[in-house]
Every structure is written in C-alpha cells, then in structure tokens.
Amino acid sequence: MSQQLEKVKELIALREQARIGGGEKAIEGQHAKGKFTARERINMLLDEGSFEEFDMFVKHRCYNFGMEKKTFLGDGVVTGCGTIAGRLVYVFAQDFTVIGGSLSETLAMKICKVMDQAMKVGAPVIGLNDSGGARIQEGVNALAGYAEIFQRNILASGVVPQISAILGPCAGGAVYSPALTDFNIMAEGTSYMFLTGPAVVKTVLGEDVTQEQLGGASVHASKSGVAHFTGKNDEEVIATIRNLMAYLPQNNMEEPPYVPTNDPIDRKEDFLNEIIPDNANEPYDMYEVINSIVDDGQFLEVHKDYAKNLIVGFAHFGGTSVGIVANQPKAMAGVLDSNSSRKGARFVRFCDAFNIPIVTLVDVPGFLPGTQQEYGGVILHGAKLLYAYGEATVPKVTVTLRKSYGGSHIVMSCKQLRGDMNYAWPTANIAVMGADGAVNVLYAKEIKAEEDPAKKAEIAAAKKKEYDDLFSNPYNAAKYGYIDDVIEPRNTRFRIIRALEQLATKKLTNPAKKHDNLPL
Numbered sequence: 001m002s003q004q005l006e007k008v009k010e011l012i013a014l015r016e017q018a019r020i021g022g023g024e025k026a027i028e029g030q031h032a033k034g035k036f037t038a039r040e041r042i043n044m045l046l047d048e049g050s051f052e053e054f055d056m057f058v059k060h061r062c063y064n065f066g067m068e069k070k071t072f073l074g075d076g077v078v079t080g081c082g083t084i085a086g087r088l089v090y091v092f093a094q095d096f097t098v099i100g101g102s103l104s105e106t107l108a109m110k111i112c113k114v115m116d117q118a119m120k121v122g123a124p125v126i127g128l129n130d131s132g133g134a135r136i137q138e139g140v141n142a143l144a145g146y147a148e149i150f151q152r153n154i155l156a157s158g159v160v161p162q163i164s165a166i167l168g169p170c171a172g173g174a175v176y177s178p179a180l181t182d183f184n185i186m187a188e189g190t191s192y193m194f195l196t197g198p199a200v201v202k203t204v205l206g207e208d209v210t211q212e213q214l215g216g217a218s219v220h221a222s223k224s225g226v227a228h229f230t231g232k233n234d235e236e237v238i239a240t241i242r243n244l245m246a247y248l249p250q251n252n253m254e255e256p257p258y259v260p261t262n263d264p265i266d267r268k269e270d271f272l273n274e275i276i277p278d279n280a281n282e283p284y285d286m287y288e289v290i291n292s293i294v295d296d297g298q299f300l301e302v303h304k305d306y307a308k309n310l311i312v313g314f315a316h317f318g319g320t321s322v323g324i325v326a327n328q329p330k331a332m333a334g335v336l337d338s339n340s341s342r343k344g345a346r347f348v349r350f351c352d353a354f355n356i357p358i359v360t361l362v363d364v365p366g367f368l369p370g371t372q373q374e375y376g377g378v379i380l381h382g383a384k385l386l387y388a389y390g391e392a393t394v395p396k397v398t399v400t401l402r403k404s405y406g407g408s409h410i411v412m413s414c415k416q417l418r419g420d421m422n423y424a425w426p427t428a429n430i431a432v433m434g435a436d437g438a439v440n441v442l443y444a445k446e447i448k449a450e451e452d453p454a455k456k457a458e459i460a461a462a463k464k465k466e467y468d469d470l471f472s473n474p475y476n477a478a479k480y481g482y483i484d485d486v487i488e489p490r491n492t493r494f495r496i497i498r499a500l501e502q503l504a505t506k507k508l509t510n511p512a513k514k515h516d517n518l519p520l
C-alpha cells in the first residue's frame with residue numbers, strides 16, 4: 001500500500017471515530033432516553049447529503065482533573081452548514097454523548113465559527129441544544145466560551161434569523177444563548193430550561209419542584225413564554241424548524257421566499273359575511289377567520305399556548321410570507337394585557353427586522369384594567385407593542401372586524417402608526433370606548449338624578465342609541481380617512497393580497513440613531 005493510500009485510510013478511520021462521538025454505549029443511552037444523537041438530528045434537519053461538516057478534528061485543551069485522557073474528536077458539538085429546501089443554513093448540534101455536551105473553550109470556538117461564517121454570507125443559524133452546560137473542569141474558559149457565543153447572538157440579532165431547538169438539558173447561563181435567538185422550540189418530556197435547577201431552588205427557597213415543573217416544555221410554552229413552539233419529540237421539533245424556514249428570508253437584506261400556491265387570490269368566503277354575532281359580547285373564533293383567508297389554510301402559529309388572547313404567526317398570502325397578529329375574542333374577549341403585548345411586540349419586531357409584511361386583524365375591547373396588570377407594568381408592556389408597530393417599516397395591512405376601542409385601537413396598527421392600508425368590516429366599531437361605558441361616563445349624573453326606574457332606562461337607552469348611531473360603525477373613522485375602505489368580509493383575502501401587491505415596493509426608513517430605546 002502506498003504511503004498516500006495509508007494516509008487516506010487513516011483519514012477515513014479518523015472520520016469514523018469522530019462520527020461515533022462519545023461511543024456506542026453513550027449513543028445507546030441517548031436513544032434510551034427517547035433522544036437522537038447530534039448527527040442523527042442534523043441528518044433530519046438538512047436536505048439529504050447537503051451537510052458539510054467543519055472542525056471534525058477539534059479536541060479540547062483541558063488538562064485539569066485528568067481531562068487530557070478524556071478527549072473526543074469534535075469535542076461535544078457537530079457543526080457545519082447544509083441546506084433546508086435548497087437554502088443554505090448554518091448549524092451546530094451539541095453532542096450529549098461526549099461529556100454530556102458540556103461547553104468547553106474549544107466547543108464554544110466551533111459554535112462561534114459557524115456563527116461568524118453565517119454572518120459573513122448572510123444565512124440563518126440553527127442551534128440544536130442538548131448540554132450539561134459549562135464544562136466544569138474548564139472553569140472560566142467555559143464561561144468565556146459562553147460569553148463569546150452570546151456576543152455573536154447579539155450582533156447577529158436582526159441580521160440573520162437565529163433558531164434554537166432545545167432537545168435536552170439547558171441549564172444555568174446556557175439558557176441565555178437560546179433566549180437571545182429569535183425562536184426557541186422545545187421537545188416535550190426530554191428538554192428543560194432553567195437558570196438554577198431543582199436542588200438550588202430547594203436550598204434557597206425550600207420549594208420542592210421537579211425539572212419538568214420548573215422548566216419543561218409546557219411550562220415555557222404556556223407560562224413563561226420562553227418557548228415559541230414545542231414538539232412531541234426530536235422529530236417534531238426539527239420538522240417545525242424546517243416548516244418555519246419557509247416563512248423566513250436568509251437575512252435582513254433579503255425578502256422572504258415566495259411560496260407558489262394554487263389557492264385563488266380572489267377566493268371568497270361567504271361565511272365571513274355572517275361570522276360576527278349580533279351580540280357584541282358574544283365571541284367568535286378568530287382562527288376560523290385566519291384559516292379561511294390565508295393560502296391553503298396553512299397558518300404556523302407562534303406562542304400558541306401563551307397569552308391566547310392575541311394570536312401571532314406566519315402564513316402566506318398569494319405566495320407572500322406574512323406575519324399575522326390578531327385579537328382572539330374567544331380568549332379573555334380579546335383584551336390586551338401585559339403578556340399579550342410583549343408577545344405581540346416581539347413578533348412584530350421580528351417581522352419588521354426580516355422584511356415580513358404584517359397583517360393585523362383587530363377585534364379588541366381595550367386593555368385589561370386592574371391592580372394586577374398595573375403593578376405588573378402593563379403601561380410599559382403595552383407601550384412595547386405600540387412602539388413595535390410604530391417603528392415597523394414593512395408593509396402593514398390592518399383589518400378591523402369588530403371592536404377597536406381607545407388605546408388598544410391605536411396600538412393595533414392604526415393609520416397614524418403608519419398603517420399602510422387600513423380596512424374595516426361593516427361590523428367595525430372604532431371609538432374611544434363601547435356605548436355602555438361611554439353613556440356611564442357622560443350621563444351618569446343625569447341618569448342618577450332621575451328617580452323613575454323606567455325613565456332611567458329610557459334615558460340610558462336613548463343616549464346609547466345616539467352614541468351607537470354616531471360611533472358604533474366604521475364610517476365615522478372612514479369619514480376622516482382613518483379607514484381606507486370598508487370591505488365586504490367575504491372579500492378579505494383578496495383585499496389583503498391586493499394591498500400586499502401594492503405595497504411590495506414600499507420604502508420607508510426611520511431617523512438615523514445609534515439604537516432605539518424601546519420601553520423594556
């Protein structure tokens with residue numbers, strides 16, 4: 001055998017060795033937990049045969065605690081690039097089979113390399129997290145490694161999409177890299193995220209709590225809002241990432257991909273002409289509206305189980321990727337509160353950063369009143385949503401279906417917040433408040449002064465009618481040009497698509513500044 005052939009064989013053997021990560025036993029352990037290995041996950045994520053691996057031969061440089069005898073080719077993370085539906089992405093997948101995927105200096109260096117490369121070429125970064133956190137034997141070098149990653153997350157924010165899958169433990173400061181990215185997708189039952197684990201919670205607070213209760217997928221999807229999506233297992237999480245990518249551009253200088261559809265752009269939905277109940281306090285399901293107007297009924301909801309009174313997510317209209325923000329009358333009557341405002345603001349800012357037009361469907365009675373909301377800072381949180389809409393320069397199409405009252409009317413992409421096309425259904429009520437509230441404020445004394453109960457009711461009803469005639473319709477706002485047109489509900493899909501076509505070349509910039517000072 002020639003020397004060259006020997007060297008080639010050595011290379012092949014080394015590659016084989018790298019590919020088994022922490023070894024067969026560790027791989028079995030990973031499978032026994034219902035999890036896939038880093039390489040299996042990358043194979044699921046990327047188009048077949050597209051993966052180009054980097055840094056397969058990197059080893060850690062730690063000599064503490066006998067670590068020099070515990071080295072693995074690749075050192076606990078598989079990194080590289082490949083394609084999803086033919087589009088380039090950069091990826092890192094922590095390999096739990098190698099020292100628990102714990103983060104060493106060199107492991108961090110590998111992750112930083114793919115992030116730097118992604119920024120150079122303008123492609124998304126996808127991180128598949130499954131790690132015991134900072135490699136304890138490496139001390140501050142591991143911490144420095146995390147900090148290097150965080151710094152890159154920050155600089156990449158708003159430049160390239162960053163997506164984090166949480167497919168195992170994610171503890172300590174390690175949760176901050178996913179938190180800095182655009183989307184967190186957690187696997188149910190096998191992943192968790194928390195700053196301090198159950199043992200520390202017990203010591204400091206005396207509370208007994210399991211990992212799942214403290215930071216499992218359902219907790220972060222429904223209570224904290226840290227997780228944007230969950231999946232039943234690794235496969236479902238990875239399928240969600242691939243699905244999500246169909247709505248996102250490669251970077252902030254590009255448009256999202258056009259997704260061809262056979263769904264007619266002028267498809268009418270007659271049931272929409274009758275969906276609004278006669279009783280203004282009766283709910284209807286905003287999902288029915290959304291699903292009926294988007295291409296092929298396909299709606300990828302973000303934060304499905306968190307702050308359900310505001311629906312946010314991605315869809316296509318005539319092939320164009322769009323972010324939808326919609327009040328949900330079926331949840332807390334569609335009122336805005338702190339959580340829904342934060343959820344909406346984050347989503348609107350993401351869409352704006354990545355050139356994704358925003359379609360807003362409005363049916364909002366107002367902001368939720370009360371001490372709980374006020375003490376929790378609803379003023380600041382509501383301001384975030386207001387700010388997000390006001391700063392957004394992407395095309396903004398608003399459709400008011402029913403209620404649009406007071407501050408919440410302004411916040412939900414009104415004309416003066418640079419709404420480009422603001423439509424209303426004939427059932428829209430655009431006013432400072434609803435008729436009952438208005439009559440109570442304006443005529444309380446007059447009604448109280450009347451002693452005869454029948455006359456009291458008569459005055460209240462007359463005043464209410466006067467208010468309704470004046471304000472409980474879309475035409476008062478349309479009279480001032482605050483509504484561009486009152487549309488037939490069944491034509492909503494067509495009108496939105498035509499507005500988006502009209503706005504496709506929209507150019508709008510904000511004043512130059514170092515950065516804004518969003519009310520955090």
Ligand code: HXC
Nearest residue numbers: 099100102131132133134135136137146169171172173174
């Ligand atoms: C070094 C680690 C490690 C770590 C796990 N391992 N975490 N080695 N540093 N942080 C090693 C284990 O020793 C073991 O090695 C192998 O990985 C698999 O771990 P197991 O414990 O056997 O697995 P499992 O039972 O599934 O438990 C997983 C785990 C647990 C829950 C993640 O390992 C754990 O609690 N690890 C420590 C978590 C932690 O406190 N990390 C630091 C967080 S603070 P062997 O050789 O036996 O196979 C932090 C600071 C970041 O991350 C700051 C950023 C700003």
